[in-house]
Amino acid sequence: MAQDRWDVVINVLNGPMASLGEQVLRGPVVRIGAQPGPGGFELRGYRGLDKRQCVITAYEKGGASIAPVGRNQVRIAPHANVDWSDIDPLYNPANLSPGCAVHLGPVGRGATLQFVNARRLGEWQSGDLVSDVDAPEAGAAPVPRPAHQVRRIRPSGVPAWFFGCAFLLATGLSISVLAVAVFIVASQVLRPGLGEKYEGEARWDSVSLEENTNLKLEGLQGPFLDFVMRHNLAAVDGPRKVALSEPKVWDERLERYITASVERHARSLRFFDRLEEVRREYGQVILEMRRNGLPEVFAAIPYQESKYESDAQSYVCARGYWQFMPEVAHRLSKQGLDFQVADCRLDGSSTLWTPTQDAPPPNAVVNAVYVRNKQCRIQSCRVDDRSDLVKSTAAAVRSLREAYDDPTLRQSGAIVQLTIASHNGGYNDGRFGREYAKSSNLLPAYRRWAKANPGHEHRFIGQNIRCKSHNTPSRCEAEIYAQTQHYTYTIIAQHIVAACYYGKNYGSDPAFQNYRSYLSSDGYCSALEVPTASEVRARGSK
Numbered sequence: 001m002a003q004d005r006w007d008v009v010i011n012v013l014n015g016p017m018a019s020l021g022e023q024v025l026r027g028p029v030v031r032i033g034a035q036p037g038p039g040g041f042e043l044r045g046y047r048g049l050d051k052r053q054c055v056i057t058a059y060e061k062g063g064a065s066i067a068p069v070g071r072n073q074v075r076i077a078p079h080a081n082v083d084w085s086d087i088d089p090l091y092n093p094a095n096l097s098p099g100c101a102v103h104l105g106p107v108g109r110g111a112t113l114q115f116v117n118a119r120r121l122g123e124w125q126s127g128d129l130v131s132d133v134d135a136p137e138a139g140a141a142p143v144p145r146p147a148h149q150v151r152r153i154r155p156s157g158v159p160a161w162f163f164g165c166a167f168l169l170a171t172g173l174s175i176s177v178l179a180v181a182v183f184i185v186a187s188q189v190l191r192p193g194l195g196e197k198y199e200g201e202a203r204w205d206s207v208s209l210e211e212n213t214n215l216k217l218e219g220l221q222g223p224f225l226d227f228v229m230r231h232n233l234a235a236v237d238g239p240r241k242v243a244l245s246e247p248k249v250w251d252e253r254l255e256r257y258i259t260a261s262v263e264r265h266a267r268s269l270r271f272f273d274r275l276e277e278v279r280r281e282y283g284q285v286i287l288e289m290r291r292n293g294l295p296e297v298f299a300a301i302p303y304q305e306s307k308y309e310s311d312a313q314s315y316v317c318a319r320g321y322w323q324f325m326p327e328v329a330h331r332l333s334k335q336g337l338d339f340q341v342a343d344c345r346l347d348g349s350s351t352l353w354t355p356t357q358d359a360p361p362p363n364a365v366v367n368a369v370y371v372r373n374k375q376c377r378i379q380s381c382r383v384d385d386r387s388d389l390v391k392s393t394a395a396a397v398r399s400l401r402e403a404y405d406d407p408t409l410r411q412s413g414a415i416v417q418l419t420i421a422s423h424n425g426g427y428n429d430g431r432f433g434r435e436y437a438k439s440s441n442l443l444p445a446y447r448r449w450a451k452a453n454p455g456h457e458h459r460f461i462g463q464n465i466r467c468k469s470h471n472t473p474s475r476c477e478a479e480i481y482a483q484t485q486h487y488t489y490t491i492i493a494q495h496i497v498a499a500c501y502y503g504k505n506y507g508s509d510p511a512f513q514n515y516r517s518y519l520s521s522d523g524y525c526s527a528l529e530v531p532t533a534s535e536v537r538a539r540g541s542k
Contacts (some may be wrong), residue, residue, distance in 0.1 A: 007025060010116060022149045027058035031069075043450060045225065046132055049127075053110075054104060066089070066102060074104055075088070075103040078099070080114065085162035099148065103250060108519075109522070198267060202267070203490075206490065207260040221250075222524055223524060227416075227499075228295070254462035256462075257486075261490050261494075271500075272536050275498055275502070285298075294402075298396075300492070316364045317370045319386045320388075322393070324399075339391050342381065344381035348377070357436075358436075362399050403442060403443070416463070420488045428441050449464065499530075500528050
């Protein structure tokens with residue numbers, strides 16, 4: 001007997017496919033997952049999803065249901081503005097109504113969809129529908145499931161979405177005890193084990209891939225997507241955006257360094273001590289990045305540069321939270337920013353010095369008037385806004401945008417990594433004159449490498465980590481200096497761990513609210529064994 005065919009219409013609400021708009025999926029049976037097979041809906045770039053995560057089945061008169069494949073996690077709610085950790089996963093098919101939100105995969109990972117409706121198109125033959133929902137494990141042979149056996153709740157005077165989502169609540173209550181037990185067992189089995197914490201340091205400038213690491217790379221793909229790749233994908237135009245949404249093509253070498261650095265920082269008690277001390281400043285910079293449309297991972301730059309110490313100063317006179325050189329302050333002040341360095345007293349000189357150039361000279365250790373014998377000569381300045389967090393962060397926003405808005409770098413698929421590296425290695429000082437040009441600046445270095453490695457532009461940072469340590473004097477046949485090679489992954493790793501600490505201890509703070517999603521039993525933070533603020537403060541009182 002022939003009946004109308006009903007297709008399924010969904011929206012993807014998060015991740016790299018959120019910009020695709022409504023997707024009309026050929027019904028009556030739609031398989032959804034990382035690799036659902038022919039005719040299925042493939043979710044590219046999402047972690048925590050099985051090849052076939054769930055099945056949506058459409059029925060006559062626009063009815064639809066959703067069911068997990070095997071033990072895969074599927075949750076539904078009336079809308080997406082919910083805390084998914086409060087909702088138990090499905091263990092049986094549940095009805096869908098227009099507007100329902102569906103979360104596939106573990107909380108803090110996976111994909112969130114919206115069921116729009118079931119739409120009539122063509123015909124299909126009634127009878128037994130082949131379904132994955134009864135398979136005991138993902139990938140097992142599908143089991144026939146008669147279409148009429150999927151229960152459908154008829155609407156009444158109550159809004160339609162209530163019935164589909166109420167089924168979830170009823171089901172969840174009946175199995176809540178079992179669900180808790182499953183989560184406890186799973187968290188112990190999947191938890192990679194970080195290793196013992198030790199005193200350590202407040203920051204680490206580099207790590208080696210030769211060191212053993214207990215963390216799994218896959219577990220950190222979520223925060224890498226959120227803090228890095230989401231912005232990278234948003235910057236890319238054309239078909240390359242789709243290709244780069246696949247985690248398997250990301251900069252794996254960079255990710256491996258990030259993983260090793262995450263473990264190093266997460267085991268260091270002094271790192272958490274310092275995070276506690278600077279949480280207000282860190283949160284302030286996060287909010288400023290968000291207000292200016294910049295990735296919030298940039299808030300870890302001043303941590304790496306100065307540990308958020310206002311008076312930190314390097315031997316080449318970089319100073320303040322963001323460690324700006326004097327000439328950078330001069331250049332940004334010319335752009336209308338209230339950010340100055342002026343009337344500085346140099347040791348051994350009776351006259352006051354104020355920067356007048358737009359960029360530091362090449363090899364400032366030798367050529368800068370304010371450096372002698374590898375020591376900063378500046379004793380004091382009448383005006384030095386580099387130690388003002390508000391003014392220096394506003395300056396950082398302007399400075400970071402020089403690289404972040406560069407059309408060439410944005411099409412790389414790695415704009416976040418390149419912008420971070422530019423804060424250390426410089427963006428493109430050659431624009432101020434040939435005498436200021438530096439081959440290690442990010443734009444010329446990237447152009448050289450991209451020309452020699454077409455199709456791999458997004459791997460620029462990872463493939464140019466060639467020196468074993470950040471303090472190696474040479475480039476080790478890389479396009480950028482050793483310090484810059486190790487700079488980017490360190491900052492990303494610090495922010496990944498900081499998100500866990502601040503989300504766990506200060507999740508009500510607007511700056512850190514978004515980080516609470518990583519704290520679920522299967523979120524990546526569970527592997528890092530993040531201390532509580534009271535534990536950190538107790539250490540400081542000893």
